[in-house]
Amino acid sequence: MADEQFELTEEFTQVPETIxxxxxxxxxxxxxxxxxxxxxxKLTFNLIQWLAESPNRTIKSQRKQAVADTLGVSxxxxxxxxxxxxxxxxxxxxxxxxSDKGKHRVNEYWQEFIKTTYEKSLKDKHxxxxxxxxxxxxxHAIVDLGLEQGACRRA
Numbered sequence: 001m002a003d004e005q006f007e008l009t010e011e012f013t014q015v016p017e018t019i020x021x022x023x024x025x026x027x028x029x030x031x032x033x034x035x036x037x038x039x040x041x042k043l044t045f046n047l048i049q050w051l052a053e054s055p056n057r058t059i060k061s062q063r064k065q066a067v068a069d070t071l072g073v074s075x076x077x078x079x080x081x082x083x084x085x086x087x088x089x090x091x092x093x094x095x096x097x098x099s100d101k102g103k104h105r106v107n108e109y110w111q112e113f114i115k116t117t118y119e120k121s122l123k124d125k126h127x128x129x130x131x132x133x134x135x136x137x138x139x140h141a142i143v144d145l146g147l148e149q150g151a152c153r154r155a
Contacts, residue, residue: 041091041092042092043071044071044081044090045085045090045091045092046092047067047070047071048067048078048081048082048084048085048090049085050063050067051063051064051067051078051082052082052085052086064078064079064082110137113137113140114133114137117133117136117137118133121133
């Protein structure tokens, strides 16, 4: 077979009229997704969504590497993001949501004390700066209530 010679005829050199779709035809360039989004979270979400829609393992591994290169992270981090996406923990607007989002981290007692301290300074015609209010809160906690640093929570 090695001694055989092949003759190229006009039949083999012409471009076929029909094009068969292969696996490479399903690849999308990540730069197209980048152009659509300017927000980092949206970009990450869209790239991970694109990765999750991969039709087979070969394309998925190629896309995973493309996403890692685009985001500047490791492929392992991309796998973690994909897992979050599959568990519906990855949102389009921001990263993983905090469990205490929307709740005040300062006790109501301290909120009221800060408010009354500042309003009193306004009534006395000597408005306090925010730093002065912080110093007054610390003084009240240590001197008046006898609390130590880090133990300023009052029920």
